[in-house]
Every structure is written in structure tokens, then in C-alpha cells.
Amino acid sequence: MYLRLRPLICFVLLVATACSSSKRLPPLENLPVDKSATTETVALYHNLKKLVSKGIMFGHQDDPAYGVGWKYEEGRSDVKDITGDYPAVMGFELGHLEIDHPHNLDSVPFDRMKSFIRQHYARGGVNTISWHLRNPLTGKTAWDPAPGTVASILPGGQKHDIYKMGLDKVASFLSDLKGSKGEMIPIIFRPFHELNGNWFWWGKAHCTPQEFKALWHFTVHYLRNEKGLHHLLYAFNTDRFTTEEEYLERYPGDAYVDVIGFDIYQRGNTPEHNAQFIKETGYMFSTITKLAKEKDKIAALTEFGFNSVPNPAWFNEVLWPAMKDYPISFALAWRNAGHKGASGEYEFYVPYKGSKGEKDFKTFYEKERTLFLADIAGESLYGPAKGK
Ligand code: BMA
Secondary structure: OHHHHHHHHHHHHHHHHHHHHHHHOOOHHHOOOOOOOOHHHHHHHHHHHHHOOOOEEEEEEOOOOEEOOEEOOOOOOHHHHHHOOOEOEEEEEOOOHHHOOOEOOOOOEHHHHHHHHHHHHHOOOEEEEEEOOOOOOOOOOOOOOOOOHHHHHOOOOOOHHHHHHHHHHHHHHHHOOEOOOOOEOOEEEEEOOOOOOOOOOOOHHHOOHHHHHHHHHHHHHHHHHHOOOOOEEEEEEEOOOOOHHHHHOOOOOHHHOOEEEEEEEOOOOOHHHHHHHHHHHHHHHHHHHHHHHHHOOEEEEEEEEOOOOOOOOHHHHHHHHHHOOOOOOEEEEOOOOEEEHHHOEEEOOOOOOOOOOHHHHHHHHHOOOEEEHHHHHHHOOOOOOOOO
8 A cells, every 4th residue: 555655655745845945945025135145144134134033132343353452362352351252243344445455444454354254253143344435536535525426436437447446355355254164254234324424425415315326226236246246235324313204315225225224322421311312212213123124124223332431321221221122133332442543532332341331231231132142153143044
């Protein structure tokens, strides 16, 4: 009997396997901007969406490179000095790669940056990269808002080739980011951030929405289709905004964006400033998480901070109440630069060991829904998505 039924059983099994494996393939609308993204990149995209039910990942710019009072000490991090753990997300910056410098505008050598990214990926962490690209029209810094810069680098513009050369360098840096099996390391790429402010040459007052969108579209096409990079998730982020219309004015379209976010810094240390921060960010979180849900994207606080953390309880009393109820994937604190050269200026956004915010930050770390590396390493973010 079994022998006679065997071909039928085999056929049924075959159909069942084919169906179940095709079920595992994500439908096209569930893919990131890059429909040919690598397996690890698609996995990260899906897993980031799932992970919001567990909590918010904590991120820190340049975390393993330097902190307040130290530079390039193997395995060190201001976050780890306090908590014993690394941030879940690490941010890095490519400004000055386009002018062939060996280190970025904040003095981080690009070869070290690559190792930091590889190490963090190997630990199961997430990497995001920003780019304060110098002004291609004037040759000055990213903060040189010369009118017409965006127009000049679009296809047909007089500086288009210069911009493409910059992208070629970015592409070459990104293609060198490989894991131990030769797979490409997924990166959340975050160009042209704070685009509704006026301090960068790509800012609101210096180009039309159409020009900004055209720049974004060209950039995605060039990296993905011309340079063949398939390990990027694209992050769009404004600065502070007050209406959904303002947020979306320069949004390049669902086909070009994976992560939607905003940057916010607190300035002023009074109870009124705290209340204002919570109120304003509350509105912005509700807007981006609503949009993320409608558009099936990932919402994130792409940069934040209160320089020098003058309120030692800021992380628990202000930041956490502001964001805890929203499905946000990650929140990236800006860099602990410490003293900045001759200017004597002081800059840090995460308490460091011995600073007055240390205890509060430890409590923030211990919260169930703040996710640091140890909380996410077991999630295998680069493997098949778990659960439903
Ligand atoms: C700013 C400051 C600068 C830095 C720039 C790019 O917010 O931290 O010192 O050069 O970001 O990283």
C-alpha cells in the first residue's frame, strides 16, 4: 500500500514544500527600496520592523572611536564604560571622503572606521552612516549654503561630475564593508539629513522640493543601479518640524525611502525647556510613527542630544518619557567629541564615566525597553525574521 501511494505522497510533499518556501519569500511590497537587496539587508529590514515591539535601540555616533578624554583605545566606548555594554546602533560619518582625505571631518581615519563597522556587525549590531559632503559648487564645507548648489550637481549641472566622483568614493568605501563570509554588511545610509533646516547647502532655502527630490532619486539610482550596491537601507530625515505637510514637503517617495526620521537637540535647561522638548518631540514621534505605519517603513530618531547633558537626569526624566510610547526603531545620540581643539568648546551627548549623568544613564540602560547590544545580539538581525 505504502509503495503504491509513495509517488502521490512525494507529489504532495513537493507541492507543500514549494508552497511553504514561496511563503517565506517576502512579497515585493515588503522589500526595501532596493528590490535586489542582499539577503542580510532584507533580513535587517524585516527584523527592524519586528524589533519595535521589544523596544527602542540605543545608538551612538563614533562610539568606539573616541569619548571624553580618550581616543582609539581598543574595545573602549563611553557607553560601555558605564553600562558594560555597547550601543545597539553605531553611527559613522563620511564627510571628507569625497576630497580624498584619509580621515573624516571629525578626524576618524576611514580605515579604522571600516574596522569599527565590521566589528560591530560581527557582534550583531547595526551600523548607520551619514555624509556631511562638502559643497561641490564652492569647495567649502557642508555648512556653506551657496544658492544653486543642488541644481549644479543634478544631471546636466556644471558640477554633476564632481558629485558623481564623490559618490564613486562613497561606493568604494561601502563596497569594502564585508562580513566574515564575504557577505556585504548592511548599512542604513543617511545622506542629506536635516533637510528642512537652512544650515547645509541641501537645506530648504537653497533648493526647491523638486530639486531636492531629484537629487535623492539620482543618488539612490546611482548607488544601486550604476554602482551595484545592494546592502543599503535609505534613511530620510528632517530636523524639527511642526506639521506633517512640512515633514513630507521634500519626501522623495515611498519607492526611495526605508527609514523615516528626524533629528532633535534640546537647548535650555529649565523645566519649561524639558516640557517643551517632550511636547514637540511627542508630536514629531506621533507623526513619523503614523507615517511609518501607513507607508510600511521604519521610524527612527536619527540624531538627538542635549549637549554636555547639563541635566544629569535628562535620559530618564526627559528623553525616555518623550519617546517611550512610540514604535521607534532606534535613537542615535550624537558624538562624545570632548574638547574640540583650540576652540576649547566641549561637546558630548552621552554621559561618560565620572560625569554627573552616569547614574541616570545606568538606570536608562537597565530599562526593559531600552535595547543595547546585549539585548539585540541574540535576535540575529541579519538572519530570517523570527516570529510572525
Ligand atoms: C556636528 C558637530 C561637529 C561635527 C559635525 C559632523 O553636529 O558634532 O563637531 O563636525 O556634527 O559630524
